[in-house]
Amino acid sequence: MPPMNVVVTVKQIPDPAEPGSLEGDNTLNRSGKLILDEADSYGVEMALQLVAAAGSGEVTLVSVTANGEVSGLRSALAMGADKAVLVSDDAIAGSDALGTAKVLAAAIGRVEGVDLVLCAVEASDGYTGTVAAQLSELLGLNSATFAKHVEIADGKVKVQRQTEAGFDEVVTSLPALVSVTAGVVEPRYPSFKGIMAAKNKPVDQVTLADLGLDASQVGWGGARQTITAVTPAPAREAGEKIVDEGDAHEKIVAFLEELKVI
Amino acid sequence: MTVSKIWVHAEALDGKVSTITLELLAKARELGDTVEAFYGGADAEAIAATLGAHGATTVHATGDLGGTLLGVPVAAALAAKVAAGAGPDAFLFGTTPDGRDIAGRLSAKIDRPLLSNNVELDVADGKLVATTPVFGGTVNVTTTFAGDGPAIVLARPKSFAAAESGGGAAAVQALDVPADALGGTTIVERHVEESTGPKLDEAAVVVSGGRGLGEADKYEMIETLAKLLHGAPGASRAIVDAGWVPYAYQVGQTGKVVKPTVYMACGISGATQHLVGMKGSKNIIAINKDEEAPIFGVADLGIVGDVHKVLPKLIEALQSRS
Numbered sequence A: 001m002p003p004m005n006v007v008v009t010v011k012q013i014p015d016p017a018e019p020g021s022l023e024g025d026n027t028l029n030r031s032g033k034l035i036l037d038e039a040d041s042y043g044v045e046m047a048l049q050l051v052a053a054a055g056s057g058e059v060t061l062v063s064v065t066a067n068g069e070v071s072g073l074r075s076a077l078a079m080g081a082d083k084a085v086l087v088s089d090d091a092i093a094g095s096d097a098l099g100t101a102k103v104l105a106a107a108i109g110r111v112e113g114v115d116l117v118l119c120a121v122e123a124s125d126g127y128t129g130t131v132a133a134q135l136s137e138l139l140g141l142n143s144a145t146f147a148k149h150v151e152i153a154d155g156k157v158k159v160q161r162q163t164e165a166g167f168d169e170v171v172t173s174l175p176a177l178v179s180v181t182a183g184v185v186e187p188r189y190p191s192f193k194g195i196m197a198a199k200n201k202p203v204d205q206v207t208l209a210d211l212g213l214d215a216s217q218v219g220w221g222g223a224r225q226t227i228t229a230v231t232p233a234p235a236r237e238a239g240e241k242i243v244d245e246g247d248a249h250e251k252i253v254a255f256l257e258e259l260k261v262i
Numbered sequence B: 001m002t003v004s005k006i007w008v009h010a011e012a013l014d015g016k017v018s019t020i021t022l023e024l025l026a027k028a029r030e031l032g033d034t035v036e037a038f039y040g041g042a043d044a045e046a047i048a049a050t051l052g053a054h055g056a057t058t059v060h061a062t063g064d065l066g067g068t069l070l071g072v073p074v075a076a077a078l079a080a081k082v083a084a085g086a087g088p089d090a091f092l093f094g095t096t097p098d099g100r101d102i103a104g105r106l107s108a109k110i111d112r113p114l115l116s117n118n119v120e121l122d123v124a125d126g127k128l129v130a131t132t133p134v135f136g137g138t139v140n141v142t143t144t145f146a147g148d149g150p151a152i153v154l155a156r157p158k159s160f161a162a163a164e165s166g167g168g169a170a171a172v173q174a175l176d177v178p179a180d181a182l183g184g185t186t187i188v189e190r191h192v193e194e195s196t197g198p199k200l201d202e203a204a205v206v207v208s209g210g211r212g213l214g215e216a217d218k219y220e221m222i223e224t225l226a227k228l229l230h231g232a233p234g235a236s237r238a239i240v241d242a243g244w245v246p247y248a249y250q251v252g253q254t255g256k257v258v259k260p261t262v263y264m265a266c267g268i269s270g271a272t273q274h275l276v277g278m279k280g281s282k283n284i285i286a287i288n289k290d291e292e293a294p295i296f297g298v299a300d301l302g303i304v305g306d307v308h309k310v311l312p313k314l315i316e317a318l319q320s321r322s
């Protein structure tokens, strides 16, 4: 089998278990510890498995941040990825999905001989869910999106693509971009050896200027959109709560009757 | 205030227009003077009557795409219209797999931002304004477009009510696809996984099960109950990821949005990502053995109890009535 070189886009995000907040300029507060977006751990695992199946090749991570953060990248390197490109630049703050895709596309351009780009369907914090499509367009790649199963053979990728009604079997030729859903594979936990090795793996840190990108294309200016209001959503009131004493089903039946559902 | 022309992405399965398309058409009529649809596929004639009855005067249709996945060809065709000055002021998509593929590629092609996951749309100062829930639906962020060029907006299903306009069939017009946009990624086979009975996002009653059911076999209780209530069975992501039920059953941020008359959550904790998909339901019943479970915070009737005790009795009680 020919070698398989896979790029995985990974996002470093605030821990979703912690309550999120917005900064004064309405960007997401990213001041706490950032972690590897769980949604991206599936792509990392998928890449590791595909390279292992091909017998040779490399897994390269590409990440975009405004503040030089690497802790999430190290987690993915600890899983087994070979190296990373980290684009870090103050001007990136405020970037929207298209701005992010432009930076990712330029960064992926630095990686040689890419056969496959893997993205998550959507990030856990922003979940615009369009970066994969934007990135494939910018890279001029075929794409198979929303994959819940991925197979590679004879230079082709075959994917089970989730749809509203079920899934479609979709085929495209390499090089290509595939976006994967959570659950496509079971991500491994980094081993102690992996964590130690990750510390010395190469992280190529670059700025927008290194990528030949103009700061006006990204960040707030590049986003060409203005947040006009941030308001608390109306909360739903809780109703009656009872402890089952063996007759809770009667309560439910009475409630359904009252609603004329039965 | 309105914008002049809006194009709505029409989606259909087996000649039946999807509900999200009808919801978008209804909203588009409030926002735009002229509402038209665009469609990737060969059977536009079959859906033109429905699209027209919901307010689209025209449907721009690509015709047969030979199985090509919609993103590339439809985005290329729309970008060509924009380049020729024949595009609309705004493109409206559902937050669906095809909607995201086309909108994303279009955004990159015409270099315009997009706003995704919206639940409300308005017009202010002649520009579209979109509202997106963040942090599990606890905060709404309202955003407007800046700069020249069409707006690209994606809205979540169930954000707007579908409504007929009484219009006649939409006129079918050709939407030309550049030849090099065909054949890149092709669909070789379609699989429909939805259960029989009412569709999850259209049912008046949804009965969902979560990890609290304990094991895959116990999901049968959910199906039985859904059937007895003429509803649809749903699921939390935990049991979809565990492979108990297909993804088509998932309710929540990364699954379907449902707004039934009654939503029953059985053994579901009520994580914010689940709540986003169901807290618009008219009435919510929750059964959970943990009295602190967050699902009780949105439940009209909360039962602190064991699903393995409550559900069999409830099923029996309902069976004895019919």
Ligand SMILES: Cc1cc2nc3c(=O)[nH]c(=O)nc-3n(C[C@H](O)[C@H](O)[C@H](O)COP(=O)(O)OP(=O)(O)OC[C@H]3O[C@@H](n4cnc5c(N)ncnc54)[C@H](O)[C@@H]3O)c2cc1C
Pocket (backbone or CB within 6 Å): A016, A038, A039, A123, A124, A125, B209, B210, B211, B212, B213, B214, B235, B236, B237, B238, B239, B250, B251, B252, B253, B254, B255, B256, B266, B267, B268, B269, B270, B271, B272, B273, B274, B277, B287, B288, B289, B290, B293, B305, B306, B307, B308
């Ligand atoms: C980016 C992202 C997107 C996500 N999208 C979604 C989504 O779309 N939909 C979704 O559902 N989740 C989603 N999640 C996952 C979500 O955070 C939760 O992990 C998931 O909803 C939990 O499912 P659950 O309630 O079934 O399981 P758990 O959280 O494990 O809850 C099980 C519940 O069952 C109760 N229980 C246990 N035994 C019994 C019993 N015998 N009787 C009664 N109750 C019992 C427990 O008290 C507990 O409350 C997403 C997460 C992320 C990070």
